[in-house]
Amino acid sequence: MLPRHGIVLEFSLIGGDFDSAGEASSKIKRTLQQLGVRPEIIRRIAISAYEAEMNVIIHAYRGVIRAEIFSDRTELCVEDEGPGIRDVDLAMQEGYSTAPDHIREMGFGAGMGLPNMARCTDTLDIQTTPGIGTKLSMIINH
Known part of the structure; x- marks a missing residue:
């Protein structure tokens, strides 16, 4: 049973740190499994979380991912210091990517991050300032 006040998990992310890529989202997933959240909700x-984490690692200098897990929902907040998103509407299109070639050669940067987040969340809010950074707020209802 999840506590009503929620459980908070927070992880620092470093841009370009592909060795640690996926660790934060894996720890969030493991915690959700231990709490008995339904598998289809955990998947979403x-x-x-993974897509947001990878966007920070691929595009930003640094960032933080925070998961607040409540009995009825999980709230994800990802804030980064980076280039920001110049055109959110364009970035929401499947396949659009600003990832450089060396990132794509590693198998990342396919342009599915934001579209996958939009598909898997009940609420997605994007606040971005070019040259400053981006804040993503997501809610997934249980």
């Missing part, structure tokens, strides 16, 4: 949260 894990995908959203």
Whole structure:
């Protein structure tokens, strides 16, 4: 049973640190499993967290991912210091990516991050300032 006040998990992310890529989202997923959250909900949260985590690692200098797990929902907040998103509407299109070639050669940067987050969340809010950074707020209802 999840506590009403929620459980908070927070992880620092470093841009370009592909060795640690996926660790934060894996720890969030593991915690959700231990708490007995339904597998289909865990899948949506894990995908959203992973995509957001990878966007920070691929595009930003640094960032933080925070998961607040409540009995009825999980809230994910990801804030980064980076280039920001110049055109959110364009970035929401499947396949659009600003990832450089060396990132794509590693198998990342396919342009599915934001579309996957939108598909897996009940609420997605994007606040971005070019040259400053981006804040993503996501809610996934249980």
